[in-house]
Amino acid sequence: MQELSAAELTVWKGIITDVLREFQDICARHQLTYYAIGGTAIGAVRHHGIIPWDDDIDVGMPRPDFERFIEICRTSDLGHYELVSNETHPDYYLPFPKFCNSNTTLVERADIPCAIGLFIDVFPLDSTSDDPAEVEALVHRYKKLQNRYEAISSRSTFSQHLMLLTQPHEWGRFLNKTLGYFFRKPMKRYLLRKMRALCLKYPYGSTKHLINYGGAYGTRELFSSHIVEGKPINMPFDSITIDLMPGYDDYLKGIYGNYMQMPPEEKRVAHHLKAFYNLNKRVDNPFV
Known part of the structure; x- marks a missing residue:
């Protein structure tokens, strides 16, 4: 994996902040609601910008606004920006889209040949059950589907594939990758339908809880719907401003606990992969 130099990280942050600015412009023109989520929300509150050692931006949108945003991107001229999803890039391996600068290049994983631009992640926020046990079951099911989707999206050499058989806990992955080799496209479509149906089990606004199923923290991504009641809170974010949930403090405490406390020095590192x-500029086939 490649690592960014200090100078490159500064340029990188400038590019993704510009992508965020364009995303915000689309939301403003079409009266769409979004919120900074995860580490991006921490960055806004604690640092008034991207966390100094971080390299990504995450936003969440209520499901109805998310669906409208997807349709707007599908039918509009976005200039040198693009929405990357399973529909636009057959090799894409995540169930949620990225909004990208199409004049740059990033391949996150060498085993998944999907060249995109520098991006912000765009997550749908969905209503979910008010029963904690059911939420846990839904999240578990979603993560299993997502892991299968990632497994069949990745490529490996024949020897790497056979090595999975030497590890009993990897036999399920071996089976999924084998099926994916022969039926990748229909399997990906099937898994996406299953994940979408799970997310839409409860129509938006029909329960007292919301969740980001695609988030990294499982059931900790669950929060009360009252947290998004009212107008978003606008905060400084580097050279621009960004919207947070009205109840962002409860939201962040639910995921991180004391989010204002700085992590230990050894944990102040970026977590996103960069194979290339x-x-x-855009380089469509960097490993050829």
Whole structure:
């Protein structure tokens, strides 16, 4: 994996902040609601910008606004920006889309040949059950589907594939990757339908809880719907401003606990993968 130099990280942050600015412009023109979520929300509150050692931006949108945003991107001229999803990029391996700068290049994983631009992640926020046990079951099911989707999206050499058989806990992955080799496209469509149906089990606004199923923290991504009641809170974010949930403090405490406390020095690192990147142009086949 490649690592960003300090100078490159500064340029990187400028590019993704510009992507965020364009995303915000689309939301403003079409009266769409969004919120900074996860580490991006912490960055806004604690640092008034991207967390100094971080390299990504995450936003969440209520499901109805998310669906409208997808349709707007599908039918509009976005200039040098693009929405990357399973529909636009057959090799894409995540169930949620990214909004990208199409004049840059990033391949996150060498085993998944999907070249996109520097991006912000765009997550739908869905209503979910008010029963904690059911939420846990739904999240578990979603993560299993997502892991299968990732497994059949990744590529491996024949020897790497056979090595999975030497590890009993990897036999399920071996089976999924084998099926994916022969039936990748229909299997990906099937898994996406299953994940979408799970997310839409409860129509937006029909329960007292919301969740980001695609988030990294499982059931900790669950929060009360009252947290988004009222107008978003606008906060400084580097050279621009960004919207947070009205109840962002409860939201962040639910995921991180004391989010204002700085992590230990050894944990102040970026977590996103970078098998290849170019900050100046699009390279469609970087490993050829």
